[in-house]
Amino acid sequence: MRINPIILFLFVFSFCSCFDDKGNYDYHEVAEITIENIPEVVEVLGNSDHIVVNPKVVSSLEGEIGKENANFEFSYKIEKKLGGVLVSGQHWVDLNPSGSLDLDTLAAFAADTYIAWFSVTDKRSGVQTSKTFDIKVSSPTYEGWMVLCDEGEEERVRMDMISVISAERVIPAYDLLTSLGLPELKHAKGIGFYPNRYANPADLIYVMSAEGTYMLDRETFKTDESLEIGNVDFIIPPVNEYVVYYTAVNGTSIAGALANLCVTDAGNAYAQVRDYSGPAFEYPINTSERGKTPEYKVAPYVGVSMARPGNGRAALLYDTDNKRFVGWKYGYVADAMQILTPVADTEDGLFSFKTGMELVYMESTRYSGGLVYSILQDAEGKRCIYGINMSNNGFVQEAKYENLNAPDFDKATIFAFHSLFPYMFYAVGNKVYLHNLGTNTTYPMNTIALGENETVTMLKFNLYRQCSLNDLNNQSDEFMARQYELMVGSYNTAAPDNNGGKLGFYPVDGVNNSVTKRAEYSGFAKIKDVVYRERR
Numbered sequence: 292m293r294i295n296p297i298i299l300f301l302f303v304f305s306f307c308s309c310f311d312d313k314g315n316y317d318y319h320e321v322a323e324i325t326i327e328n329i330p331e332v333v334e335v336l337g338n339s340d341h342i343v344v345n346p347k348v349v350s351s352l353e354g355e356i357g358k359e360n361a362n363f364e365f366s367y368k369i370e371k372k373l374g375g376v377l378v379s380g381q382h383w384v385d386l387n388p389s390g391s392l393d394l395d396t397l398a399a400f401a402a403d404t405y406i407a408w409f410s411v412t413d414k415r416s417g418v419q420t421s422k423t424f425d426i427k428v429s430s431p432t433y434e435g436w437m438v439l440c441d442e443g444e445e446e447r448v449r450m451d452m453i454s455v456i457s458a459e460r461v462i463p464a465y466d467l468l469t470s471l472g473l474p475e476l477k478h479a480k481g482i483g484f485y486p487n488r489y490a491n492p493a494d495l496i497y498v499m500s501a502e503g504t505y506m507l508d509r510e511t512f513k514t515d516e517s518l519e520i521g522n523v524d525f526i527i528p529p530v531n532e533y534v535v536y537y538t539a540v541n542g543t544s545i546a547g548a549l550a551n552l553c554v555t556d557a558g559n560a561y562a563q564v565r566d567y568s569g570p571a572f573e574y575p576i577n578t579s580e581r582g583k584t585p586e587y588k589v590a591p592y593v594g595v596s597m598a599r600p601g602n603g604r605a606a607l608l609y610d611t612d613n614k615r616f617v618g619w620k621y622g623y624v625a626d627a628m629q630i631l632t633p634v635a636d637t638e639d640g641l642f643s644f645k646t647g648m649e650l651v652y653m654e655s656t657r658y659s660g661g662l663v664y665s666i667l668q669d670a671e672g673k674r675c676i677y678g679i680n681m682s683n684n685g686f687v688q689e690a691k692y693e694n695l696n697a698p699d700f701d702k703a704t705i706f707a708f709h710s711l712f713p714y715m716f717y718a719v720g721n722k723v724y725l726h727n728l729g730t731n732t733t734y735p736m737n738t739i740a741l742g743e744n745e746t747v748t749m750l751k752f753n754l755y756r757q758c759s760l761n762d763l764n765n766q767s768d769e770f771m772a773r774q775y776e777l778m779v780g781s782y783n784t785a786a787p788d789n790n791g792g793k794l795g796f797y798p799v800d801g802v803n804n805s806v807t808k809r810a811e812y813s814g815f816a817k818i819k820d821v822v823y824r825e826r827r
Contacts, residue, residue: 323351324411324420332425333407335398336456339464342386342426344394348411358392362414365392369400369407369426402430402510429456431464432512434826436753436794438780439479439498440816442466443789448476448500450512451815452824453794458767463812465790468498468507472515476500480591482822483537485551486756496824497537501556504534520553524563525572532557536591538655539756540606540621541598549621550628552595552606558588560608562619564628573629576619577610581629587612589631592653596661596681597710597754603661603681607634609653615645616665616679618686634686641691642677655681657710657754662689664708664715674701676715676728690728697726697733707750711775712801718747723779727804734804739797741781748792749780749818755825773823775799777806780818790814794821 328347335342344367348356356363370383386396386407394409405428410421435455442449450468455461476498483497483504496507497520506518521528532555539548551563553572561572575585589608596603606619608631617631634644648667651674655663660682668674678690703717713728721741726733741747754774776796783791792815797806 320352321416321418322353322413324356324413324418325349325351326409326411326420326422329409329422329424332427334427334429334456334460336454336462336464337398337400337402337428337430339431339462340398342394342396342398344409344424346392346409346422348392356392356411364390364412364414366390366410366412367394367407368410369405372404372406372425398426398428400426400428402428402433404428429454430511431462432467432824434824435461437482437484437496437822437824438792438794438815438818439482439820439822440792440818441479442816446478446817448473448479448498448502449816450498451792453812461810463814465814467512468514471507471511471513473498473505474503474516476502478502479819480504480535481537481820483534483553484756484822484824485537485539485548486825487548494825497534499533499535499537501533501535504537525561527574529555529557529559532559536593538593538595538606540595540619541603549604550606552593552608552619554589554591554593554608556591558590558611559585560589560593560619560631562628564621564625576629576631577608577617578630579632581626589617590650590653592650593655594653594663594665594679594681595655596663597655597657598661598682602683604684605681605686607653607663607679607681607686609650609665611650613645614647614649616686620684637688641688644686646677648675651704652706654706654708656708656752658708658713659689666706668701672701692728692731694731695726695733696731697724699724700726700733705747705750707752707777709775709777709799709801710752710754712799714799714801714804716750716777718750718779721745721747721781723747723750725804725806732804736797736806738806738808739779739795742783744785745781745783745793747779748782749778749820751778751780751821752776753778753821753823755823772798776809778821780815780821782817789816792816792818794818 367387368383405426407426408421412419431454436453438451440449449466451465454464478501480499485495487494494509498505504520505514507514520534534553535556536554540550554560559575560577562576563572574582577585577589587610590611594607604621608617610617616634618634636643648669651666651668653665663679665677676692680687680689699719703719705718707716715726723736723739724733776798779795781793793813795811796809799806
């Protein structure tokens with residue numbers, strides 16, 4: 292058979308071309324890439340910490356890949372772990388526009404859990420290898436000690452915080468509310484905190500000052516003029532008076548408090564009975580008839596039982612005009628819960644509820660099932676202490692302490708009473724004293740060592756309010772013990788800026804009448820109040 296010369300020529304040319312192509316083509320084995328040194332979870336504080344990752348990338352052919360290797364490119368992307376828009380309509384964000392191997396970027400995200408992808412791409416083959424990890428962003432306002440301060444000579448209201456990110460990580464954060472909508476206020480008074488399981492409202496947090504009281508969003512701490520307490524909690528907002536004291540009366544329900552009571556700087560008191568007469572404060576209750584014009588002024592204190600739910604259904608206040616104790620009780624007649632009544636004396640009482648003295652201080656405790664301590668001062672400047680038990684539904688006279696062996700007690704303006712031991716702490720200048728009420732003995736707390744330019748601005752025990760709702764039973768013993776530590780706020784008057792404040796935590800030794808310092812944080816303004824932001 293004769294072969295066509297043209298076909299033969301094309302066959303030979305094609306065979307040679309294939310032969311040449313095989314000799315010129317550079318065949319490469321595809322490398323296996325492994326990624327190491329990336330944690331499963333990176334925990335950061337939003338808008339404070341940086342997200343830092345330093346991965347180790349290894350090629351089965353080339354060994355460890357360094358950041359200078361031009362054959363590879365790197366990428367970090369992040370999105371919400373449970374889905375949803377992240378920012379500006381995007382579901383994910385490129386954390387690493389520069390394409391560097393290592394990541395170091397500000398955690399500028401809201402508190403949430405995110406999932407991140409780290410990917411390595413071999414630019415020669417286009418093969419990509421990736422590894423995921425979680426990024427848990429916590430808010431500095433999520434949990435921890437809220438520290439209310441006065442800043443500078445003008446005493447600008449400022450909220451700092453000791454943020455508890457985890458059991459191992461506790462970080463101070465400063466001046467949180469300025470960027471969150473709190474108006475410019477002067478003269479901080481205190482923090483109102485009311486834990487609540489009811490759907491609306493949820494936990495309430497109030498910042499009280501001499502120029503207004505504002506509710507904070509429980510998750511973000513954002514606030515504005517619409518959240519002034521008169522706009523959200525009053526039927527008829529008070530005029531030219533501001534709430535300076537706010538507390539809750541525990542009920543039998545674990546869902547929330549029986550009632551909330553508050554006192555204004557004008558000396559008026561208000562009651563908000565949550566499960567009966569309505570969800571708002573009504574008329575002033577420092578009167579003998581509901582809706583009547585106030586008949587006297589009350590001191591800025593409300594004494595309640597701080598013991599278990601249902602242990603106390605009453606509140607104790609003090610009439611500063613008539614120098615007597617007055618009481619509020621829960622009942623089943625709405626009118627009765629919107630007035631205060633003078634507390635009646637008993638024949639075998641330790642003292643008269645109509646004291647005739649000035650009230651210096653009042654504090655609610657868990658001691659003896661719900662004891663309220665009151666410090667009173669007579670016309671000669673001599674001071675005594677009354678203990679009134681608020682358990683059940685009455686005002687039981689339990690203790691009277693006179694002729695106290697307590698140096699400079701008559702000069703003190705800052706006090707704190709313990710809930711486990713019969714101890715009163717008081718401060719004068721830079722000195723703190725422990726007075727044992729049982730033995731009438733005073734001990735200087737030399738372990739609280741403050742400099743000559745420092746002065747005590749606050750003493751307090753932060754009793755957890757959610758203990759009353761049985762919501763903190765799953766916490767560690769160490770955490771629960773924190774509420775019985777003495778908190779000492781102090782300020783260095785020689786500080787070159789407005790950040791001379793310190794907050795120390797001191798466990799109390801009930802056997803040896805002493806305290807020891809567990810921790811101390813600095814950088815605050817003048818501390819006025821501290822309340823732990825509890826989480827369930």
